[in-house]
Amino acid sequence: MRKFGLIGKKLGHSFSKKFFTEKFAKEDITDAQYELYELAEIDALKELLAQEPELMGLNVTVPYKEQVIPLLNELDEAAASVGAVNTIRISNGRTKGYNTDYIGFKESLEEFYPLEERIKALVLGTGGAAKAVWAALKALDISFTCVSRSPAENELSYETLTAELLQDYNLIVNTTPLGMLPNVDTAPPLPYHALTAKHYLYDLVYNPEETLFLKKGVEVGAKTVNGLPMLYRQAIAAWDIWNSSEQANALP
Known part of the structure; x- marks a missing residue:
């Protein structure tokens, strides 16, 4: 077996x-x-x-x-x-x-975030999941800024996220566990009132399928997607790796 x-x-x-x-x-x-x-x-x-x-x-x-x-x-x-x-x-x-997270995120983002709409992205969180997101954004030539509770150089803190700043970034990717079961009443601390129908919200959390972060986006007509499309793709890629003699998985 x-x-x-x-x-x-x-x-x-x-x-x-x-x-x-x-x-x-x-x-x-x-x-x-x-x-x-x-x-x-x-x-x-x-x-x-x-x-x-x-x-x-x-x-x-x-x-x-x-x-x-x-x-x-x-x-x-x-x-x-x-x-x-x-x-x-x-x-x-x-x-x-x-790292099949990279594959899963990149492929699902290409479907979700149209080429003609791409401007800049905010990536919430700087953990292991965030690193796959950074690599995919770089591969797709999408400029991004990281947001952290303890920001390093060239990163932003949540306290510095103003309504005006949010207009410069139409893609927001949550890589933190905020909103994941059982803590469904939590969400990244953003000026949600500044979100518009022009924003794209991608949450790597998939349980629940609609987090509070995504709900706040839906309320203003923003486009939203959870982590399930990424999960399916990364799981399939993992299976391919386990069942092949060698898997070519180089970054572009």
Whole structure:
């Protein structure tokens, strides 16, 4: 039996197990199973691999997308450029890290944010998920600015986001967990009254399907999308990696 799974700290919100279990059933894949592996700390990965020798692939979620890198034998070029890993291929006892978040976000954003509408983007958050977003925006030649609670050089704080400034950015991408179940009454601290029908709001959160962040956009006629299109694409890309001899996943 081939084993695959997801590692993270808290996995109650996970989409992956349902997605892959349904995929296996639908496609009559009877020699594979997908499990959830909650790890109290990333160093527990070594013990997991020793206990589960049938593991052929893992997905990685918060907070381990960056922490896992030093524990891997090899890193794909795209994952190295992004600086975060969300997919691990295990072969002959060796581990190689990839980033399919980059693929999923880039492909879904191209569909959601029309070429003729592209101006500038605000990226809320600076964690592992944000790094894949940055790489995709760079690949699509979309100028962006990061927003953080503790801004570094050339980043903005939430306190500096004014109604006037929001008019310069028509794409806002939330990479933070704000609004995710069970904390559905939370949202990034923005001047929401300044949003217009010309804005595009992309929330990487997918549970609930409409976060408070997106609801506030819908109220003014903004275009909105949640993280499900990205999730489906990154999951399919991960499956392709696990089932191929080698996956070409270089950044453009």
